[in-house]
Amino acid sequence: MIQAKGLEKKYGQGELQVVALKSLNIEIKDREFVAVVGPSGAGKSTLLYQLSLLDRPTAGEVIVNGHNTSELNEAEKTQIRLRDFGYVFQDYALLPELSTIDNVALPMLMQGMGLGSARRQALQSLARVGLEGKKNNRPSQLSGGQQQRVSIARAIAHNPRILFADEPTANLDSQNARHVIETFAELHRSGQTIIMVTHEQEYAEQTSRIIAMKDGAVVSDSYTPSSN
C-alpha cells in the first residue's frame, strides 16, 4: 500500500513560484489499477514522481507499506525503487547498448542475482509480454510498441509491489497503445498494483480507479465499473 499525506510540491520562489501539488491525501491499496488523469499541468506526473520516490516533496509524506520515506536517504530510496517498484516511462527508456534480455535482466543483476538466473527470469518476463523471440535484438531493432512492451517486461521482471507508468501510450499508435493497456490489464488481473498517468480517458476507464486532477489538486477519485 502507498499513501500520500499532505503532499505538496512547489517549484521556484517568490512571485515565480509554481505550486504543482496542493496538499494531497491519497491512499492506494494493493492490487489496485489506478489511472491518474487530467489536463496538461494538472500535476499528474509530479504526483507520480513523488509516489515513486524519484523526487522529494516540498512538504508532506509518502508512506510505503507503513514506512515514512521522508526520513530515508537517497541510497535507501534507490533500494526501495530497485526492490519494490517498477517503472514504465513514456519514451521506453531502454539502454541502446544492451540487448532486450539484458535490458530486462539489469535490475535483477543489481539486486545481486547471477547473470544466468537474471536472464532466465528476464526471459519469463519477456514471454509474458509476448516478446521472448526478440531477446537478442537491440532496442533499435524493435518497433515502438515492442520497445514499450520490453520496458513493461523490465518493470515487472523482479516482481515489484507497485508498477508506475508515466504516459506509457503517449508515443504509440492506437493499436500498440491498446496492446499495452491490455498487458497492464492482464498484469492487474494477476494481482499487480499499477499506478498509471494518462491523457486518454478511454484507457483510464479500463482501470479499476480513476483519480482526476486539476491545478495540483484531486478533483475526483472514483472506482470504475470494471473494478467490480
Place this chain on the structure above:
Amino acid sequence: MSASEKIKEYKNALRVGWFLAYRQIRHAGKGTTSLIIFIMVLTFLNLVVVSGLLVGLIAGSFQQFREGYSGEVIITPAPGRSYVENSAPLISYLENHPGVSTVSPRHSTSAQILGTLSDLPEKNERPNRIGARLVGIDPGREEALTRFSRFVAYGENLRPDQEGYILIGANLLKKYSSFADANIPGLDLLKDVDVGSRVRLTITLTDGAVVRKDFTVKGVLKSKIDEVSARIFITDKELKRMLPINQEQFQEIAVRSDYARAPALVSELKEFMGSHAALIQTTDQAIPSFLRDIETTMGILGNALSSIALVVASITIFIVIFINAVTKRKFIGIMKGIGISPQAIQFSYVLQALFYGLSGSFLGLILTFGVLKPYFNAHPINFPFSDGILVATPDGAAVRVIILVVVTLFAGYIPAKLIVRRNTLDAILGR
C-alpha cells in the same frame, strides 16, 4: 550498514559496472575506440621511448665501452703503479673461473709515431709526429672479447704471427679524423698516413733509453670508443720484444662475463688479489661520474617530457568519458530511477577508462619490446659520440604501465562522478 554489507554492495556494484562497461565498449564505434586506444599507445610510447632514447644516447656509449673495450670487468694498475700486480696468477684465475667467458690482457705504453720517416720538417712547419697510447694485444683474445676486427674500417686486422705491422685509430689521422676540420689548437693529427704507409714508432723508457722501430700501417680503426679510435695497436709479442718488460706486467686486463654477475666477480677478484695492488672495477664503476650525471639528467628530462604526454592523455580520457556520460545523461538518470546504484554506473565508466589504459599499455609494450627495442639495437641512432639505443627495462615499463593506468582511472572517475551525482529526475526529464 555493516562493513560486510558495504563490501557486498560494492562488489555487486562492480559486477553490474562491469556488465554495463563490457556492453558499452562493444556497442561503441570501432573507429572511436581505436582512436582512443591509439592515443593511449602513443602516450605509453612517449612515456617509455622518449626518456628511453634520451638515456640511450649515453647508455649507448656505455654499452659500446663495455662491448668494445672494457668487458664487464676491467682491471688496471692501482694509483701510483705502472702495471697490474700479480697479473699471471690473476689471469689464470680468470681463465678458470666459471663466470668468465673471455679474458684479454693488454700491454700499453706512451709512444710517439712519426708519419714521415724523415724527421726534417720544412722551416716553420711542425713535424708530422704525434703522441698516442700504444697497446699490445693478442689478436685472438681481443677478437674474442671485443670482436676487434669490426673496428678495422680500412685495411686488415693484425695476425698473431705477423710482425712489423701496426693499426692506427682514425682520430689520429688527418685523413680520417672526425676532428680534422675543427682546427683545435694543440690537436695534432698525422698527415698523409694511410693503409700501407711506413711510420716510425718511438718509445722512451723510464730509464731514458729510446726504442725505435718502423712499421707498416696495416689498417685504420674507426670506432666511437676513444680507447680504440685514438690509440695505436701492435701485437703484444712485438711490444714485449721492444720493451724490457716483465712478461706478466700487463697494464689492462679486460674480462667478459655476465653483466648481472660483474659486481660479485669484482668482489671475488679483490679477495683473490689480497694485498696485491690493482684497480678492479665493473664497467659501470669505470665510467666517469660526469657521464653518469649526464645519464641521470637525460632521464629526468625524458620523464619531464613524458609527463606532458601523460597530462594530454588524461585530458583525452576525461573528455571522452565526460562527453559519453553527458550524452547519456538521460539514460544515467533512468538507470538510477530503476534502482541501479550510482557506484555501479561510476564503475562502468571507470572500467571503460581502465580498458583504454590497459589496451594502450599492452599494445605499447608489444611495440616497445617486440619492435622498437630490437630495431634500435640493430640500427642504433648514429650520434657523433655514441650509437644511441633505446633503454627500456621490464621493471621501468611496468612502472609506466601503472602510472598510465592510475592516471586513466582518475581521468575516468572524475567526469563519471560529476555526471552521476546530478539529480535523477532532472536527468530523466532532460532539465
